[in-house]
Amino acid sequence: RLFRQEGTCYQQAKQVLHAAVPDRLQGRERETGILRQFLWEHVQGRRPGSLYVSGAPGTGKTACLSRVLLDCKDELAGSRTVVLNCMALGSPHSVFPALAQHLGLPVATGRERIRSLEKHLTAQGPMVLLVLDELDQLESKGQDVLYTLFEWPRLPSSRLVLVGLANALDLTDRSLARLAAHPAGSPRLLHFPPYTKEQLTRILQERLGQVAGDPVLDSAALQFCARKVSAVSGDARKALDVCRRAVEVVELEVRGQTLLKPLPGGES
Numbered sequence: 001r002l003f004r005q006e007g008t009c010y011q012q013a014k015q016v017l018h019a020a021v022p023d024r025l026q027g028r029e030r031e032t033g034i035l036r037q038f039l040w041e042h043v044q045g046r047r048p049g050s051l052y053v054s055g056a057p058g059t060g061k062t063a064c065l066s067r068v069l070l071d072c073k074d075e076l077a078g079s080r081t082v083v084l085n086c087m088a089l090g091s092p093h094s095v096f097p098a099l100a101q102h103l104g105l106p107v108a109t110g111r112e113r114i115r116s117l118e119k120h121l122t123a124q125g126p127m128v129l130l131v132l133d134e135l136d137q138l139e140s141k142g143q144d145v146l147y148t149l150f151e152w153p154r155l156p157s158s159r160l161v162l163v164g165l166a167n168a169l170d171l172t173d174r175s176l177a178r179l180a181a182h183p184a185g186s187p188r189l190l191h192f193p194p195y196t197k198e199q200l201t202r203i204l205q206e207r208l209g210q211v212a213g214d215p216v217l218d219s220a221a222l223q224f225c226a227r228k229v230s231a232v233s234g235d236a237r238k239a240l241d242v243c244r245r246a247v248e249v250v251e252l253e254v255r256g257q258t259l260l261k262p263l264p265g266g267e268s
């Protein structure tokens with residue numbers, strides 16, 4: 001009972017330090033604005049197109065897009081949104097049956113499946129927003145899967161808006177060089193740079209500011225953590241993880257101290 005009273009702030013701190021999608025993403029206002037504008041122009045404006053989002057792990061790519069999709073749920077209600085994590089697919093070509101299943105298309109195989117998808121995406125109907133996370137998992141010999149996907153928004157009467165996310169900055173230049181020869185050019189690019197020390201400090205302060213009572217971790221500790229993580233990777237998830245582990249260590253120390261405290265009322 002005594003530990004539950006004293007440990008509440010540590011439980012809250014650990015909860016807010018989890019890498020969930022927050023209501024507001026610190027340090028990513030520019031990128032969030034670009035994503036919103038892209039979706040508005042293409043999904044709302046019924047203009048097919050593609051966007052390639054790059055950035056190292058923990059720089060907020062998926063979190064930003066998830067936040068924008070949540071915030072724009074009403075605006076996107078008239079379109080069809082399909083989100084696939086390519087890491088979960090068995091092979092690059094598995095993206096086609098996965099997409100067909102989400103769109104409710106009948107089962108087909110090989111080239112017939114791709115023709116069926118192309119026919120569906122160029123027929124009359126609502127815009128289709130396809131989000132492919134971990135896009136680099138779709139790299140294959142000849143890059144036929146990636147070329148097929150990025151060429152779909154360019155088909156006559158296409159209603160596909162494609163957003164791909166991956167770590168590599170040069171994936172489109174390295175693997176999709178042929179797209180540059182197309183009149184429409186390569187996909188639009190959006191890069192997420194590593195978080196700076198100041199951005200990481202603000203992220204940690206904002207998260208821990210949600211915990212009532214005295215600060216669980218002092219300001220100097222947060223700045224030290226932010227400086228170390230920014231120097232190595234700029235990975236916000238790593239900074240959150242380091243602070244969460246620090247809270248767990250303190251929580252264990254407090255648990256040990258609480259167990260040795262005398263009970264109130266002088267009871268033995």
